Amino acid sequence: MPALSDEIRAKILAYIPRYPSKQAVTLPALHFVHDAMRCVSYEAIREIAEMLDLSPAQVHDTMTFYQFFREKNAPLGKTRLWVCRSLACSLRGGEDLLETFCQKLHVQPGGTTADGKITLEFAECLGACEGAPAVMVNDEHRHCVSDVDAVIREAQG
Amino acid sequence: MPDFEPILLRRINAGASPALDAYRADGGYRALTKALTEMTPAQVVDVVKNSGLRGRGGAGFPCGVKWTFLPPNHPGPIYLCVNADESEPCTFNNRILMDKDPHQVLEGILLACYATKASVAYIYIRYEYGTAYRSMQKAIDEAYGANLLGKNILGKEFSLDVYLHRGAGAYICGEETGLIESLEGKRGWPRIKPPFPAVEGAFRKPTVVNNIETLACVTHVVNRGADWFKTIGIPPDPKNPRDAGSYGSKLYCISGHVNKPCCVELPLGISVRELVDKHGGGVWKNRKAKGCIPGGISMGLMTEAEFDTPLDFNGPGKVGCLGLGTAAVTIFDDTTSIVDVLYNICRFFAHESCGQCTPCREGTGWMMKMLDRIRQGHGRMEDLDILDEVAKSIGIMPGTTICGLADGAGWPVKNAIAKFRPELEGYIRGGQKTSMSLAVVH
Numbered sequence A: 001m002p003a004l005s006d007e008i009r010a011k012i013l014a015y016i017p018r019y020p021s022k023q024a025v026t027l028p029a030l031h032f033v034h035d036a037m038r039c040v041s042y043e044a045i046r047e048i049a050e051m052l053d054l055s056p057a058q059v060h061d062t063m064t065f066y067q068f069f070r071e072k073n074a075p076l077g078k079t080r081l082w083v084c085r086s087l088a089c090s091l092r093g094g095e096d097l098l099e100t101f102c103q104k105l106h107v108q109p110g111g112t113t114a115d116g117k118i119t120l121e122f123a124e125c126l127g128a129c130e131g132a133p134a135v136m137v138n139d140e141h142r143h144c145v146s147d148v149d150a151v152i153r154e155a156q157g
Numbered sequence B: 001m002p003d004f005e006p007i008l009l010r011r012i013n014a015g016a017s018p019a020l021d022a023y024r025a026d027g028g029y030r031a032l033t034k035a036l037t038e039m040t041p042a043q044v045v046d047v048v049k050n051s052g053l054r055g056r057g058g059a060g061f062p063c064g065v066k067w068t069f070l071p072p073n074h075p076g077p078i079y080l081c082v083n084a085d086e087s088e089p090c091t092f093n094n095r096i097l098m099d100k101d102p103h104q105v106l107e108g109i110l111l112a113c114y115a116t117k118a119s120v121a122y123i124y125i126r127y128e129y130g131t132a133y134r135s136m137q138k139a140i141d142e143a144y145g146a147n148l149l150g151k152n153i154l155g156k157e158f159s160l161d162v163y164l165h166r167g168a169g170a171y172i173c174g175e176e177t178g179l180i181e182s183l184e185g186k187r188g189w190p191r192i193k194p195p196f197p198a199v200e201g202a203f204r205k206p207t208v209v210n211n212i213e214t215l216a217c218v219t220h221v222v223n224r225g226a227d228w229f230k231t232i233g234i235p236p237d238p239k240n241p242r243d244a245g246s247y248g249s250k251l252y253c254i255s256g257h258v259n260k261p262c263c264v265e266l267p268l269g270i271s272v273r274e275l276v277d278k279h280g281g282g283v284w285k286n287r288k289a290k291g292c293i294p295g296g297i298s299m300g301l302m303t304e305a306e307f308d309t310p311l312d313f314n315g316p317g318k319v320g321c322l323g324l325g326t327a328a329v330t331i332f333d334d335t336t337s338i339v340d341v342l343y344n345i346c347r348f349f350a351h352e353s354c355g356q357c358t359p360c361r362e363g364t365g366w367m368m369k370m371l372d373r374i375r376q377g378h379g380r381m382e383d384l385d386i387l388d389e390v391a392k393s394i395g396i397m398p399g400t401t402i403c404g405l406a407d408g409a410g411w412p413v414k415n416a417i418a419k420f421r422p423e424l425e426g427y428i429r430g431g432q433k434t435s436m437s438l439a440v441v442h
């Protein structure tokens, strides 16, 4: 059975006409796969490469440059919770906040809770510094976070 | 000076709707109509050039001049890469523009493409801006529906496609050639220049890279003319023949230890002190400021005594900072340890160096480790000289690296050692340890 569903394949194919080179679809393709499957397996890499006329090594090379994408041995939980540790947040308690999340979720940054619901990560400036300390729940900002439990409840969905 | 009326934030401050109808009702797309019906592309380039508009992405290069570097009479395609990667720490103005007034941005993109004869624009947007991504996508869809994008826009001979392209959490993809490599589906490794993107950029074709705020300004320059733009901001310094002036308004981001962190639009040339006291609500907790970063962390550090420095394209340089950068000011109060500030900054660059150039890859990591040692109470006095030496040996300026990330990594360290040396020495001599939580991760 192929690693990529028909739906993901259709999405990737639809992006090809946007660019003069198929290789440019690499990041969008990785995003589609990663979003749906929470990691990008070797099989998925091979199939993306085939669709884009690339060698799997090219796709893998690009993918691993962006620490954003997860390999199969460490998939992303249902929700990615990113806690900003850069300057503006750090000055307003960002690093303490990260530590509190670690304690409450019983994971280190990069880790996923035992129930697979939340992956906790540190982030560099999320571009929400007026709302420091800031976090992201998947791709949405939460400003001036003080109620850690509320964010965790939201992330648990 | 009479009270300044915001231009870029006018609709946003008024709480106006981001929808196309509302934007049009507020006079939106008038600049585009004017350009398409009354102006040639060359005339649009001219008005932008004459306005003195300089890039808002950090480097401050004159926008219209950059457009003239495209090869004349090129058969095409020519591309516009819109830099919406905005990852410089403490900077968030591009996000606000895209979230809240996407058509203003899109109109600027259309005008830039008309002027430069670009047929496709790729908006490279950092992944973290999910809300902005959806807001821009909605605006793009609306624009296609209204014949503002696609073939023969507004019945004229001008066609344009605009696509959003999401990044994946790498600061270096904001550097224009790192962005292009990333767009092409490769690792975001900056290219050696020349060739500059205008000659050989995305997909080996002539390419213009512009920041979101720069493009938003273009809309108003075309609408109201170069002379109007020049009534705002600071004219060139007559004593400096190379100064191109600091015209127009700027979106200043204020964060850190102030009572009211915010983004405010003001004429270029406002001082840090005025930003903090008047717009940021003053330093929090009734404390005093110790210093700030004046334009994103890459621009270095200012002491409180330097807060009267005007934030235009020349001001920060006069007090030893790298430049205006993104005009993002982050204040730290007098209870904050400069060691903690500097460690945080160095850790960022060590994490974000793309690793291509040895001095940057190794130097940023080395500086971070030394600062970590100092902040844990094991610093040695000679560490300060080593830090200074490393900082001075990495970057485009000493000529050891491909891109400016390394210059930005070195600058805060150099500034800290020049401006805060007694505090650093006292910290080391006293065997002081940080009072901040020792980060869970380095």
Ligand SMILES: Cc1cc2nc3c(=O)[nH]c(=O)nc-3n(C[C@H](O)[C@H](O)[C@H](O)COP(=O)(O)O)c2cc1C
Pocket (backbone or CB within 6 Å): B054, B055, B056, B057, B058, B059, B060, B061, B063, B083, B084, B085, B086, B087, B088, B171, B172, B173, B174, B175, B176, B177, B209, B210, B211, B212, B214, B215, B403, B404, B405
């Ligand atoms: C390390 C590094 C990161 C950068 N990040 C950004 C960024 O996130 N956004 C941006 O607009 N420009 C960024 N720049 C500047 C771009 O290279 C480029 O000068 C700019 O996008 C040009 O647009 P402008 O002329 O409209 O300012 C960065 C530069 C460097 C060296």
Ligand code: SF4
Pocket (backbone or CB within 6 Å): B172, B189, B190, B352, B353, B354, B355, B356, B357, B358, B360, B361, B401, B402, B403, B404, B405, B406
């Ligand atoms: S200076 Fe640093 S970030 Fe820039 S290309 Fe070299 S290694 Fe990469």
Ligand code: FES
Pocket (backbone or CB within 6 Å): A084, A085, A086, A087, A088, A089, A090, A124, A125, A126, A127, A128, A129, A132, A134, B089, B090, B091
């Ligand atoms: S420093 Fe945390 S969002 Fe910018």
